[in-house]
Amino acid sequence: MSEKLYLDEYDIELEEVYCKPKEALFDIPFHYCPGCGHSVVHRVLMEVVEELGIQEDTIGVAPVGCSVFAYHYMNIDMQEAAHGRASAVATGIKRVLPDKYVFSYQGDGDLAAIGTAETVHTVNRGENILMIFINNGIYGMTGGQMAPTTLPGQVTSTSPYGRDTNLVGYPLKITELIAQLPGAYYVTRQSVHNPNAVRKFKKAVTKAFQYQKLNKGTCFIEVVSNCPSGWKMTPVESIKYIEEYMFPLYPVGDIKVPKE
Amino acid sequence: MEKEFRTEEPRLMKGNEALAEAAIRANIDAYFGYPITPQSEIIEYLSREVPNRKEKNIVVLQAESEIASINMMYGAAGAGARVITSSSSPGISLMQEGLSYIAAAQLPCLVVNVVRGGPGLGTIQPSQGDYFQATKGGGHGDYHLIVLAPNSVQEMADFVFEGFKLAEKYRNPAMILTDGALGQMMEKVILPEDNSLPKNIPDWATRGKPKNGKQRVITSLHILPEQMEAINYELLEKYQNLQNEVQYEEILTDDAEILLVAFGLSSRICQKVIDLGREKGIKIGLLRPITLYPFPSKRLNELADKVEFMMSVEMNAGQMLQDVKLAVNGKVPVYFKGRMGGIIPTPEEILYEIESHLHKIKVVV
Numbered sequence: 001m002s003e004k005l006y007l008d009e010y011d012i013e014l015e016e017v018y019c020k021p022k023e024a025l026f027d028i029p030f031h032y033c034p035g036c037g038h039s040v041v042h043r044v045l046m047e048v049v050e051e052l053g054i055q056e057d058t059i060g061v062a063p064v065g066c067s068v069f070a071y072h073y074m075n076i077d078m079q080e081a082a083h084g085r086a087s088a089v090a091t092g093i094k095r096v097l098p099d100k101y102v103f104s105y106q107g108d109g110d111l112a113a114i115g116t117a118e119t120v121h122t123v124n125r126g127e128n129i130l131m132i133f134i135n136n137g138i139y140g141m142t143g144g145q146m147a148p149t150t151l152p153g154q155v156t157s158t159s160p161y162g163r164d165t166n167l168v169g170y171p172l173k174i175t176e177l178i179a180q181l182p183g184a185y186y187v188t189r190q191s192v193h194n195p196n197a198v199r200k201f202k203k204a205v206t207k208a209f210q211y212q213k214l215n216k217g218t219c220f221i222e223v224v225s226n227c228p229s230g231w232k233m234t235p236v237e238s239i240k241y242i243e244e245y246m247f248p249l250y251p252v253g254d255i256k257v258p259k260e
Numbered sequence: 261m262e263k264e265f266r267t268e269e270p271r272l273m274k275g276n277e278a279l280a281e282a283a284i285r286a287n288i289d290a291y292f293g294y295p296i297t298p299q300s301e302i303i304e305y306l307s308r309e310v311p312n313r314k315e316k317n318i319v320v321l322q323a324e325s326e327i328a329s330i331n332m333m334y335g336a337a338g339a340g341a342r343v344i345t346s347s348s349s350p351g352i353s354l355m356q357e358g359l360s361y362i363a364a365a366q367l368p369c370l371v372v373n374v375v376r377g378g379p380g381l382g383t384i385q386p387s388q389g390d391y392f393q394a395t396k397g398g399g400h401g402d403y404h405l406i407v408l409a410p411n412s413v414q415e416m417a418d419f420v421f422e423g424f425k426l427a428e429k430y431r432n433p434a435m436i437l438t439d440g441a442l443g444q445m446m447e448k449v450i451l452p453e454d455n456s457l458p459k460n461i462p463d464w465a466t467r468g469k470p471k472n473g474k475q476r477v478i479t480s481l482h483i484l485p486e487q488m489e490a491i492n493y494e495l496l497e498k499y500q501n502l503q504n505e506v507q508y509e510e511i512l513t514d515d516a517e518i519l520l521v522a523f524g525l526s527s528r529i530c531q532k533v534i535d536l537g538r539e540k541g542i543k544i545g546l547l548r549p550i551t552l553y554p555f556p557s558k559r560l561n562e563l564a565d566k567v568e569f570m571m572s573v574e575m576n577a578g579q580m581l582q583d584v585k586l587a588v589n590g591k592v593p594v595y596f597k598g599r600m601g602g603i604i605p606t607p608e609e610i611l612y613e614i615e616s617h618l619h620k621i622k623v624v625v
Contacts, residue, residue, distance in 0.1 A: 057468045059339070062479075071477045077466035079338045080479035082361050085331035088323070092335025092343075093466070095319045096289050100468055118331070121324035 024050040026075050035235020037225030038066055040192040041134060041201070042073050045103075048205045049076065058101040059093050061086045065107035066140040084115025087122035090129045101212055103130040108149040109139045112174040116148075119174065126183030126217035130208045133175065133220065135250060136227040144230035148172040151245055156230070171249060175222040179256045185217030187256040191224040193239045197252070216258065224250045270450050275416040276301035276443040278451065279346075279372060279436070282417035284309060285454045286424055289341035290319035292332040294351060297384045298440035299374035302346040326351040330358030330371075337367040338478035340465025342424060346372035348440070349390050350381060352398075359433060360399030364480030364491070366498075368427035370420065371405070372436045374443040377602035385602020386440035388524060391579035394437045395553045402492055404499050406434040407552040408507075409523040413447035421452050426505060428460075430498055437552060439575070441525050441604065499554075507550035508559060512538075516545025518614060519563055521584050522573040523549050525604065530573055532607040537614065544614065552580070557587035564591035569617060571595040573610055575603075593617075 020027075024046035030039040049058050055076055062070040064083035071078035081089040086104035094102040111119050111133050122131070138156055139145040145158040149171045153162040179187040186208060190201040201223065208219035224246050226238035233241060273281070280302045283291065293303045306320045319336075323329040329345050336343045347355065352373045362369060373394065377387035394407045406426045408419045419436050427434040461467070466476045482488040509527075512534055513519065522530045527548040537544040547563060549556050564570070569592050572581040578596045585594045597613040599605040 055469060056471050059466050059468060061335070068481060071475070071479065075469070075475050077469045077476045078478070079335060079466055080477070080481055081334070082331060082357055085327065085334075085358070088328040088331035089335035089338075091321075091328075092290070092292065092332035092337075092341075093339045095321060095332070096336045096339050096341040096343075097467060117324055118328055121328065 021046045021050040024055045024075050026073055028073070030073060031069065032066065033229045035226065035228045035238060036066070037136065037192045037223060038134065040198060041132065041223055041225070042067075042070065044192070044198060044202045045132070045205060046074055048202060048209060052206070052209055054101050054209065057099075058103070059097070061090045061093070061102070061104040063104070063106040063110040064141075065110050067105055067107065067134070068141070070105055084110050084113070085118055086110065087115065087127070087129070087131060088118045090131075091122055091125070091127050094127055094129050098128070101130075101209055103132060105132045106134070107140070108133070108135045108137065108147045112148040112172050116174070120178060120181070123178040123218045123220065124181045124183045126185070128212055128215050128217065130205075130212060130219045130221070133222045134225050135222055136225040136230070137171070137246065138227045138230040140227045140230050144227070148174075149250075151249060173250070175220065175255060178220060183217050184220060184256055186211050186219040186258055188220075188254045189222040189224060189250060189252050191242065191252055193224075193226065193242050211258065222250070224252065268450055268453070270448045272446055273413060273449050274301060274444060274446050275413045275438065276374065277305045278413050278417040278449045279420055280305035281309070282420035282452050283344050284313060284316065284318065285452050286420050286457045287316060287342065287455060287459060288318055288344050290321070290332075290336045290343045291345065292321050292323050292329040292336070292343070293345050294323050294326050294329050294347065296348045296351045298376060298386075298443050299346050299348045299372065301443070302372065326354040327358065330355040330362070333369050334358055334362050334365070334367060337362065337369040338365065338466055340461045340467055342428075342459060344370045344372065344420070346374065348374045348376045349378050349387070352390065352393070356393070356399035359405065360397075360401055360403060361480050362433045363399075363403035363405065363495075364401065365478050366431040367433065367478070368424070368431050370423045370427055370434050370436065372438065375437065375439045377600065383602040384440060386442070386525060386575065386604065387600070387602055388439060388526065388575040389577075389579070389600065390437065391552065391574070391576060394435055395555070395583070403495060404432075404502075404553050406430065406432055406502065406505070407437050408434065409437050409550060409552050410442060411524050411527045411548065413442070413445065413449045416442060417449055417451055421457050424457060430502060432498065432502075437524070439525050440602075503554045505551060506554045506556045506558070508556040509548040509550060511546040511548070513545035513547060513563060515543055516566070517543040517568050518545070518618070519567040519570045520544060520546045520573055520610075521549070521560065521570055521580065522546065523552060523580065526573045526575055529605060529607055529610065533610045533614070536607055536611050542614065542618065549580070555583050555587070557583070560584060560587035561589065561591070564588045567592060569593040569595060571597055571614060571617070573605065574598045575605070576600060
């Protein structure tokens with residue numbers, strides 16, 4: 001990792017402390033908006049896959065949403081699922097290939113609205129897969145509509161006067177919900193909004209892949225993320241919004257950990 | 261048609277159970293399904309029998325919905341597994357989105373529709389009301405399923421093999437379109453021979469990227485119009501090639517003056533109509549499409565040169581009728597006799613309908 005680099009112009013010696021995964025991540029620019037959490041999550045996922053040496057044994061399932069093209073970036077075998085059905089597709093793959101590592105990757109609309117039944121029952125069966133859940137409280141790809149996880153009062157294009165909980169209910173805390181199920185083995189809520197959070201997220205992903213080998217049940221990682229474009233904020237403002245408004249409702253930390 | 265598979269003594273079996281046993285013998289890797297009358301014997305038989313045949317390593321999973329079943333099927337078929345699901349009309353409606361994705365991603369798999377009367381929740385009695393849905397695509401976009409229509413318990417079993425053969429040859433989902441009566445009735449059947457359907461793991465399947473090889477992706481997303489249209493043309497070419505797989509059965513068409521066209525259960529009734537009619541000196545013949553897609557249009561057009569009129573006999577409001585008319589292209593009149601709501605027409609009422617048209621023709625002449 002630590003080969004020496006030189007900035008000739010200034011004659012400064014630099015030590016390489018980090019580089020992107022070279023094999024598991026294609027060397028092309030992400031299409032995600034500047035400041036969006038998706039690219040960080042993609043990168044960390046593939047970093048772990050590469051470090052664990054499971055690139056040839058991992059099959060991912062992409063959702064419908066901003067990360068629909070996840071397979072353009074992740075250099076592993078992948079399937080693109082219908083909206084909401086990623087965990088059912090992952091179930092199909094894992095059941096016929098029980099020795100492979102399988103993960104699904106979904107946003108809040110995909111996992112907690114249209115795919116709620118699949119989400120709950122996949123975890124309830126204790127499918128030995130990793131479910132990655134990106135929660136940014138908005139439908140990003142379709143242009144910023146209200147999501148099941150949109151905060152009360154939050155303005156979106158379909159809640160232009162703020163989310164009215166009398167009309168459309170409260171944000172769905174699906175991670176707490178599925179953590180109640182015996183099929184859930186490891187459930188945690190993380191974020192990638194600063195370097196320290198990214199390190200913790202990476203640890204969670206590593207653990208989840210290691211647990212998958214034990215065949216103990218579903219591992220579920222929620223990532224509280226941002227959507228600068230959908231929220232109509234700069235990336236920096238969106239990170240402040242995560243800390244001030246998202247975390248009080250979606251506190252980061254482990255929700256269910258294996259009894260060891 | 262499938263004589264090479266039959267080496268055993270005949271057994272007396274329900275259509276649904278014969279189909280389920282055939283699936284085990286076809287070495288399916290997985291069955292995903294959800295209970296619904298009148299096809300629940302399929303998942304029940306598999307749940308009961310598969311644990312006794314551990315060496316086969318078959319997954320049988322009752323999903324939370326037909327939507328989940330069809331998407332599990334997408335995942336497993338995309339991973340190169342031989343997969344089957346079964347349901348009945350309302351459940352098949354729920355699967356249409358998934359089938360569109362499966363057809364678009366060109367995944368081979370087999371769907372069994374044991375049709376009941378509709379629309380809506382309808383009735384649990386047999387019907388052929390899902391012909392349009394099965395043969396015209398069913399879900400969104402330009403696509404077709406390969407559709408096989410059995411008319412006996414024997415064919416309920418045989419067409420599992422035939423369905424997988426065609427699905428895997430063309431990388432296309434296949435459907436067995438049957439009905440509640442064929443699923444529930446018991447008949448003599450000689451089951452296909454165990455392990456007689458060869459299986460290959462396709463190189464496009466997502467089973468973990470080959471070392472130093474290229475990533476495999478199963479998707480139906482093509483944002484650029486030019487790319488999407490190229491995929492559309494690829495599918496069209498496949499459907500064109502599928503026309504070589506047309507299968508049909510003809511009964512007494514050589515001297516027929518009146519041709520009945522009927523598939524599945526209706527074709528069984530029509531066999532009796534032929535006997536009754538010929539006793540009265542009316543020369544009736546039958547063309548039974550075995551593949552509903554691809555449809556035997558060419559043969560029907562040829563037969564139109566020889567008969568006075570045709571009559572499509574169906575357990576619906578007249579769905580295959582449209583394909584018969586298109587095939588005949590105005591050469592002869594095409595009439596229709598159908599019953600709906602789960603009612604099976606009697607041979608007598610079909611013959612009565614034929615005679616009424618005969619009478620009209622004679623008056624005109």
